[in-house]
Amino acid sequence: MPAALASVSKRPLVVIAPEFETPVADLLRDGVETIALEEITPTLAAGCSALFFDVDLSSHATIAAIRELLGRVKSPPTLIFVVERGANRHQQTTQAYALGARAVVARPLDMKALRAQIATGDSKPTGSAIAPPRSIAAASRILGASFAAIANGAPLDIQQASSASKELLAGVGQDGLHAWLEKVRAHHDGTFQHCLLVTGTAAAYASFAKLSDADRTLLTTAALLHDIGKAQIPNSILDKPGKLTDEEFAVIKGHPGIGADYLRKQKDVPKAIIDAVLQHHEYLDGSGYPMGLGAQEIAPIARILTVCDIYGALIEKRAYKPPRTPAEAIYVLISMAQQGKVDIRIVRTLASALNIHLPDEGTLSATG
Numbered sequence: 344m345p346a347a348l349a350s351v352s353k354r355p356l357v358v359i360a361p362e363f364e365t366p367v368a369d370l371l372r373d374g375v376e377t378i379a380l381e382e383i384t385p386t387l388a389a390g391c392s393a394l395f396f397d398v399d400l401s402s403h404a405t406i407a408a409i410r411e412l413l414g415r416v417k418s419p420p421t422l423i424f425v426v427e428r429g430a431n432r433h434q435q436t437t438q439a440y441a442l443g444a445r446a447v448v449a450r451p452l453d454m455k456a457l458r459a460q461i462a463t464g465d466s467k468p469t470g471s472a473i474a475p476p477r478s479i480a481a482a483s484r485i486l487g488a489s490f491a492a493i494a495n496g497a498p499l500d501i502q503q504a505s506s507a508s509k510e511l512l513a514g515v516g517q518d519g520l521h522a523w524l525e526k527v528r529a530h531h532d533g534t535f536q537h538c539l540l541v542t543g544t545a546a547a548y549a550s551f552a553k554l555s556d557a558d559r560t561l562l563t564t565a566a567l568l569h570d571i572g573k574a575q576i577p578n579s580i581l582d583k584p585g586k587l588t589d590e591e592f593a594v595i596k597g598h599p600g601i602g603a604d605y606l607r608k609q610k611d612v613p614k615a616i617i618d619a620v621l622q623h624h625e626y627l628d629g630s631g632y633p634m635g636l637g638a639q640e641i642a643p644i645a646r647i648l649t650v651c652d653i654y655g656a657l658i659e660k661r662a663y664k665p666p667r668t669p670a671e672a673i674y675v676l677i678s679m680a681q682q683g684k685v686d687i688r689i690v691r692t693l694a695s696a697l698n699i700h701l702p703d704e705g706t707l708s709a710t711g
Contacts, residue, residue: 380398380405380408380409380412381408383412385412385415385416388412388413388416388419388420389416389417389418389419389420391420392420392421393420393421393422393423394419394420394421394422394423395423395424395425396409396422396423396424396425396439397425398424398425400424400426400434400435400438400439401434401435406438406442409442410442413442413443419443421445422442422443422444422445423444423445423446423447423448424439424442424444424446424447424448425447425448425449425450426439426447426448426449426450427449427450434494434578436487436535437486437487437490437491437494437535437574438487438491439487440483440484440486440487440488440535441484441487441488441490441491442487443484444483444484444487445480477510477514478510478511478513478514478515478523479511479514479523479526479527479539481506481507481510481511482507482508482510482511482539482542482567483535483539484507485503485504485507485567486535486538486539486567488500488503489504489567489568489571489574490534490571490573490574491574493571493572493574493575493601493602493605494574494575498609498610499605499606499609499612501564501609501610501611501612501616502611504564504567504568505560505564507567508542508546508560508563508564508567509560509563511542511543511546511563511567512546512549512550512559512560512563515543515546515547515550516546516550520543520544520546520547520696520697521669521697523543524540524543524544524658527539527540527543534570534573534581536659536660537570537655537656537659538566538567538569538570540655540658540659541566541569541570541648541651541652541654541655541656542563542566542567544566544651544654544655544693545562545563545565545566545647545648545651546559546562546563546566547693547696547697548562548647548650548651548689548692548693548696549562549563550696551692551695551696552692552696558644561613561615561616561644562619562644562647562648564616565615565616565619565620565623565644565648566619566648566651566652568602568606568616568620569602569619569620569623569648569652570598570602571601571602571605571606571620572597572598572599572600572601572602572603572605572620573595573598573602575598575601576594576595576597576598576601577594580594580595584661596624596632596633597633599620599621599622599623599624599632599633600621600633602620602621603617603618603620603621606620615642615644616644618642618644618645619642619644619645619648621633621634621645622634622636622641622642622645622648622649623645623648623649623652624649624652625640625641625645625649626649626679626683626684626685627641627646627683627684627685627686628682628683628684630684631649631684646685646686646689647689649685650676650685650686650689650690650693651693653672653675653676653679653685654672654673654676654693657671657672657675657676658672669697669699670699673690673693673694673697673699673701676690676693677690677701
């Protein structure tokens with residue numbers, strides 16, 4: 344259960360749930376007011392400590408109504424959204440974060456635990472959806488907005504993405520990468536978790552490598568947007584709990600090109616970010632995709648992002664495989680470097696950023 348609920352447990356909590364037969368508020372009963380979406384005003388919203396949206400996030404009319412409401416509230420309260428489990432969960436989670444969700448929980452809820460938490464004001468979070476730190480919340484909003492934008496053919500605000508990247512850099516710097524990544528794992532799963540793990544890793548790399556402020560922002564923004572093309576990949580493939588078929592993998596391999604094509608049409612997106620999004624699955628030996636580029640054809644920022652992307656995938660928690668430890672993930676990358684696929688210098692720098700000690704340079708040679 345989101346920690347955000349505990350923080351508002353002693354104050355009014357408004358639940359907006361007009362289209363469900365058994366709204367959350369009816370189950371909570373005491374101390375909870377239910378109001379239909381069409382009845383709430385900006386003044387009422389501003390006076391709430393939290394808005395718990397139990398609505399149909401697959402409805403364009405509902406999404407538009409929520410966006411219009413929040414746009415008229417100068418300082419919106421904490422926003423918590425309920426989403427359905429199943430095939431539409433990914434899309435609904437994307438929409439929730441695009442609207443500014445502080446936390447997302449999936450139905451069916453553990454109503455006994457929720458009722459007890461609100462009654463006691465227990466500050467210890469229960470369940471997997473924990474209200475994230477500010478840096479993760481900011482990055483989540485941009486991810487949600489970006490995925491929703493490409494899915495709906497809407498424009499992307501690259502300046503907001505850059506601002507979120509700077510906030511993420513600060514968050515990773517303050518918490519340390521390992522602690523920050525654990526918070527990501529506690530709050531997200533699937534594509535969102537992966538994107539944030541990769542972005543946090545890229546932020547730690549950029550800071551340790553002492554890249555310029557501009558290059559740090561470029562790398563972390565590219566990492567945040569690197570899988571944006573997956574917004575147009577069917578959820579049945581994205582969320583499949585097992586190995587993809589050859590046909591499904593062929594569909595997945597289209598996401599770098601989809602993302603890059605979309606970004607080219609947007610205003611003021613730096614070429615370095617577009618290159619990184621397009622090339623983050625290319626390998627130095629030409630065995631990557633989508634174009635099978637060789638070492639000299641791959642942009643420097645893409646080389647870094649590729650290593651961070653692989654690291655993020657290896658440490659990610661998935662239903663069908665346990666995550667690798669940071670050291671295990673680094674040694675997988677070393678093996679790939681020795682095969683000529685990734686740059687050993689980038690792997691060594693990432694290892695140092697993670698405080699993982701490697702053998703001397705001479706024992707880990709690879710072509711870069």
